[in-house]
Amino acid sequence: MVSSHWPLFDLRLSTPRLRLRVPTLEDLDALADVAVDGVHDPDVQPFAMPWTDAPPIERARGTLQYHWSQWAAWKPSAWVLNLVVEFDGTIVGTQGMTGKDFAVLREVSTGSWLGRRYQGQGIGTEMRAAVLHLAFAGLGAEHAVSAAFADNAASFAVSRKLGYEDNGIDRYVVRGRPVVCRRLRLDCARWQARRTVPVTVDGLAPCLPLFGLDDADAS
Known part of the structure; x- marks a missing residue:
């Protein structure tokens, strides 16, 4: 046990190939290295907040600071659970789940990223399935939502496989251009x-x- 006052550090999700957990400082350092190594084709930007456009050293530090900020901001009425994803003993990405007024609304949203070298192996589906199990079977959620830009075929493939349905669109400005974001x-x-x-x-x-x-x- 890392802290008797913060039991989230002992929360573990396991699938046939993956282990997900709240990261230690060592895990965060490894995750920052994955971010530096690359998350997507530099010619596209799949994130509404384009954090991957930053230089590598800023990308690494930003990864650490983001996780620290969410730890500090946690409230039972508004929380963001960010888990590192371990595959074959290596940190390969992160899977997040957010709840606002969850005890009343029973709805979560999910978001994730995976190191580019680990994509195309079904890991994205497996890590999303892990947090959906936590949400529905563990926490008693009624709905889960997700979103991705219209050209993000990999994200939509994961969502379709897991049963998501269309739920409208939003529009953002990314790199100075309008983009359509599809909700599920x-x-x-x-x-x-x-x-x-x-x-x-x-x-x-x-x-x-x-x-x-x-x-x-939760039952």
Whole structure:
């Protein structure tokens, strides 16, 4: 146990190939190295906040600072759970899940990135499946939402595989140009019907109050 006062450090999600956890400082350093190595083709920008356009040293430091800032900002009514993804003993990316007024709304949103060298191996699907299991089976969520720019075929492939449905669009300005962002939504029934990845969650019970829940809420 890293801290008896912050049980999230003992939360673990496991799939057949992956381990997801709240990062240690060593994990964050490894994640920053992955960010420096590259997350996507430099000719495209898949993020509404274009953090990957920064020079490598700023990208690395920004990765650390972002995770630290979300730890400090955590509230049961507004939380962002960022997990590092370990594949074959190596940190390969990060999978996030956000809840606002979750105890009432029972809705989460997800976001992630994966080092470019690890893409195309089904890891993105498996890591999203892990947090969806945490949301629906562990926390009692009713809906999960996601979004991606219209040209992000890989992200949509993951979402379709897991059962998401279209949920409208937003528009952003990225690199000085308008882009269309497609929203997607997944309800608990469709998640149940489409789930194929076995997931194990350990260490959740002590964390429930940090999500604004108790044992009865999550069941």
